[in-house]
Amino acid sequence: MTAANFTRAQPHVLAYEGKFSNHPSDPGGRTYEGITQRVWDAWCALHGLPKRQLTAKTGTWKDWEKNRNAIYRKQYWDAVRADELPSGVDFAVYDLAVNSGVDRAVRILQKALRINNVDGSLGSVTMAAVERHPDHDLLVAAICAERLAFLQRLKTWKAFGTGWGRRVAAVRRTGQAWATGSIGPKAEPLDEPMAKAEDVDAKAIPTTAGADAAIGAGGSSVTAGGMLEGVRQQLEPYAYASDIIAKIVLALVIAGILAAAGGMAWRWHQKRRASEYAEVMA
Structure with a gap:
């Protein structure tokens, strides 16, 4: 010293x-x-x-x-x-x-x-x-x-x-x-x-807000997940009359599950980024 x-x-x-x-x-x-x-x-x-x-x-x-x-x-x-x-x-x-x-x-x-x-x-x-x-x-x-x-x-x-x-x-x-x-x-x-x-x-803090609209993990009818669910509900009554429609309904169910999982993964990733950012910028 x-x-x-x-x-x-x-x-x-x-x-x-x-x-x-x-x-x-x-x-x-x-x-x-x-x-x-x-x-x-x-x-x-x-x-x-x-x-x-x-x-x-x-x-x-x-x-x-x-x-x-x-x-x-x-x-x-x-x-x-x-x-x-x-x-x-x-x-x-x-x-x-x-x-x-x-x-x-x-x-x-x-x-x-x-x-x-x-x-x-x-x-x-x-x-x-x-x-x-x-x-x-x-x-x-x-x-x-x-x-x-x-x-x-x-x-x-x-x-x-x-x-x-x-x-x-x-x-x-x-x-x-x-x-x-x-x-x-x-x-x-x-x-x-x-x-x-x-x-x-400093860059803006990462946000999770984009996940719902972009990937469909939210509850709004305008999200990707909401649109898939709406189409599925409209086709479901006809599923028993047509094998093709039944397969489409099944595909929509799977797509909805994947969209929800993707949204959760995106939010987890963004939360992790936000946490790392907050730690660096403290």
């Missing part, structure tokens, strides 16, 4: 974030070296600085580096109590906070620690769980695994998944090296489009 790790971690985070970005699919919007326009405007308002629009030339501002590092230190590093976290774990949680926000970073840390109450609050219970963890190398790996599962649930995964995946892999390599006392790899740009990965971009 060392405050010096902030200086050690910073080149890696800046390398991952890149320079100027304003990708239309990025929820962070206009961004320079990982600082969004929204965060920059709030910082300027708080410290009496003139508001300026972030551009590709922002790095030439004489006060940029000082303010950038102060933002990173106060709003991300200090916010996740990184000075109190073990080496390697501090870097994994810090980089996660920069990319996905402090609340999401703490939640993922809590999930990696298997804490029952995942609430995004980095209090004494969570810090004690970190301290008790027997292997911080494995804890870094668990954090990165939980982080990747979260990222894959975002609607923007298709646009930025390659870069995010490479970033998580790089964080894991560096974090595990630090956790075991190794120097680890040097900071390297990822050369992939990078974006903020925020909860607001």
Whole structure:
């Protein structure tokens, strides 16, 4: 646990974030070296600085580096109590906070620690769980695994998944090296489009509502199962007079059973997906 790790971690985070970005699919919007326009405007308002629009030339501002590092230190590093976290774990949680926000970073840390109450609050219970963890190398790996599962649930995964995946892999390599006392790899740009990965971009929770109409497991007369049953009831009185109609009625009965079974299987599948989604997004 060392405050010096902030200086050690910073080149890696800046390398991952890149320079100027304003990708239309990025929820962070206009961004320079990982600082969004929204965060920059709030910082300027708080410290009496003139508001300026972030551009590709922002790095030439004489006060940029000082303010950038102060933002990173106060709003991300200090916010996740990184000075109190073990080496390697501090870097994994810090980089996660920069990319996905402090609340999401703490939640993922809590999930990696298997804490029952995942609430995004980095209090004494969570810090004690970190301290008790027997292997911080494995804890870094668990954090990165939980982080990747979260990222894959975002609607923007298709646009930025390659870069995010490479970033998580790089964080894991560096974090595990630090956790075991190794120097680890040097900071390297990822050369992939990078974006903020925020909860607001999460996919909709899977629903079971579509099962009734699409597969016919519901009770409405407009469902597939309801239509099959209606036809069967109309033909049944004639079944005794015709072998063909009797066979049709039997086929309709079987089809109705299969439709009902399919609907139940669909609902089970969707409920399972919803449960897995809720667990990842907790």
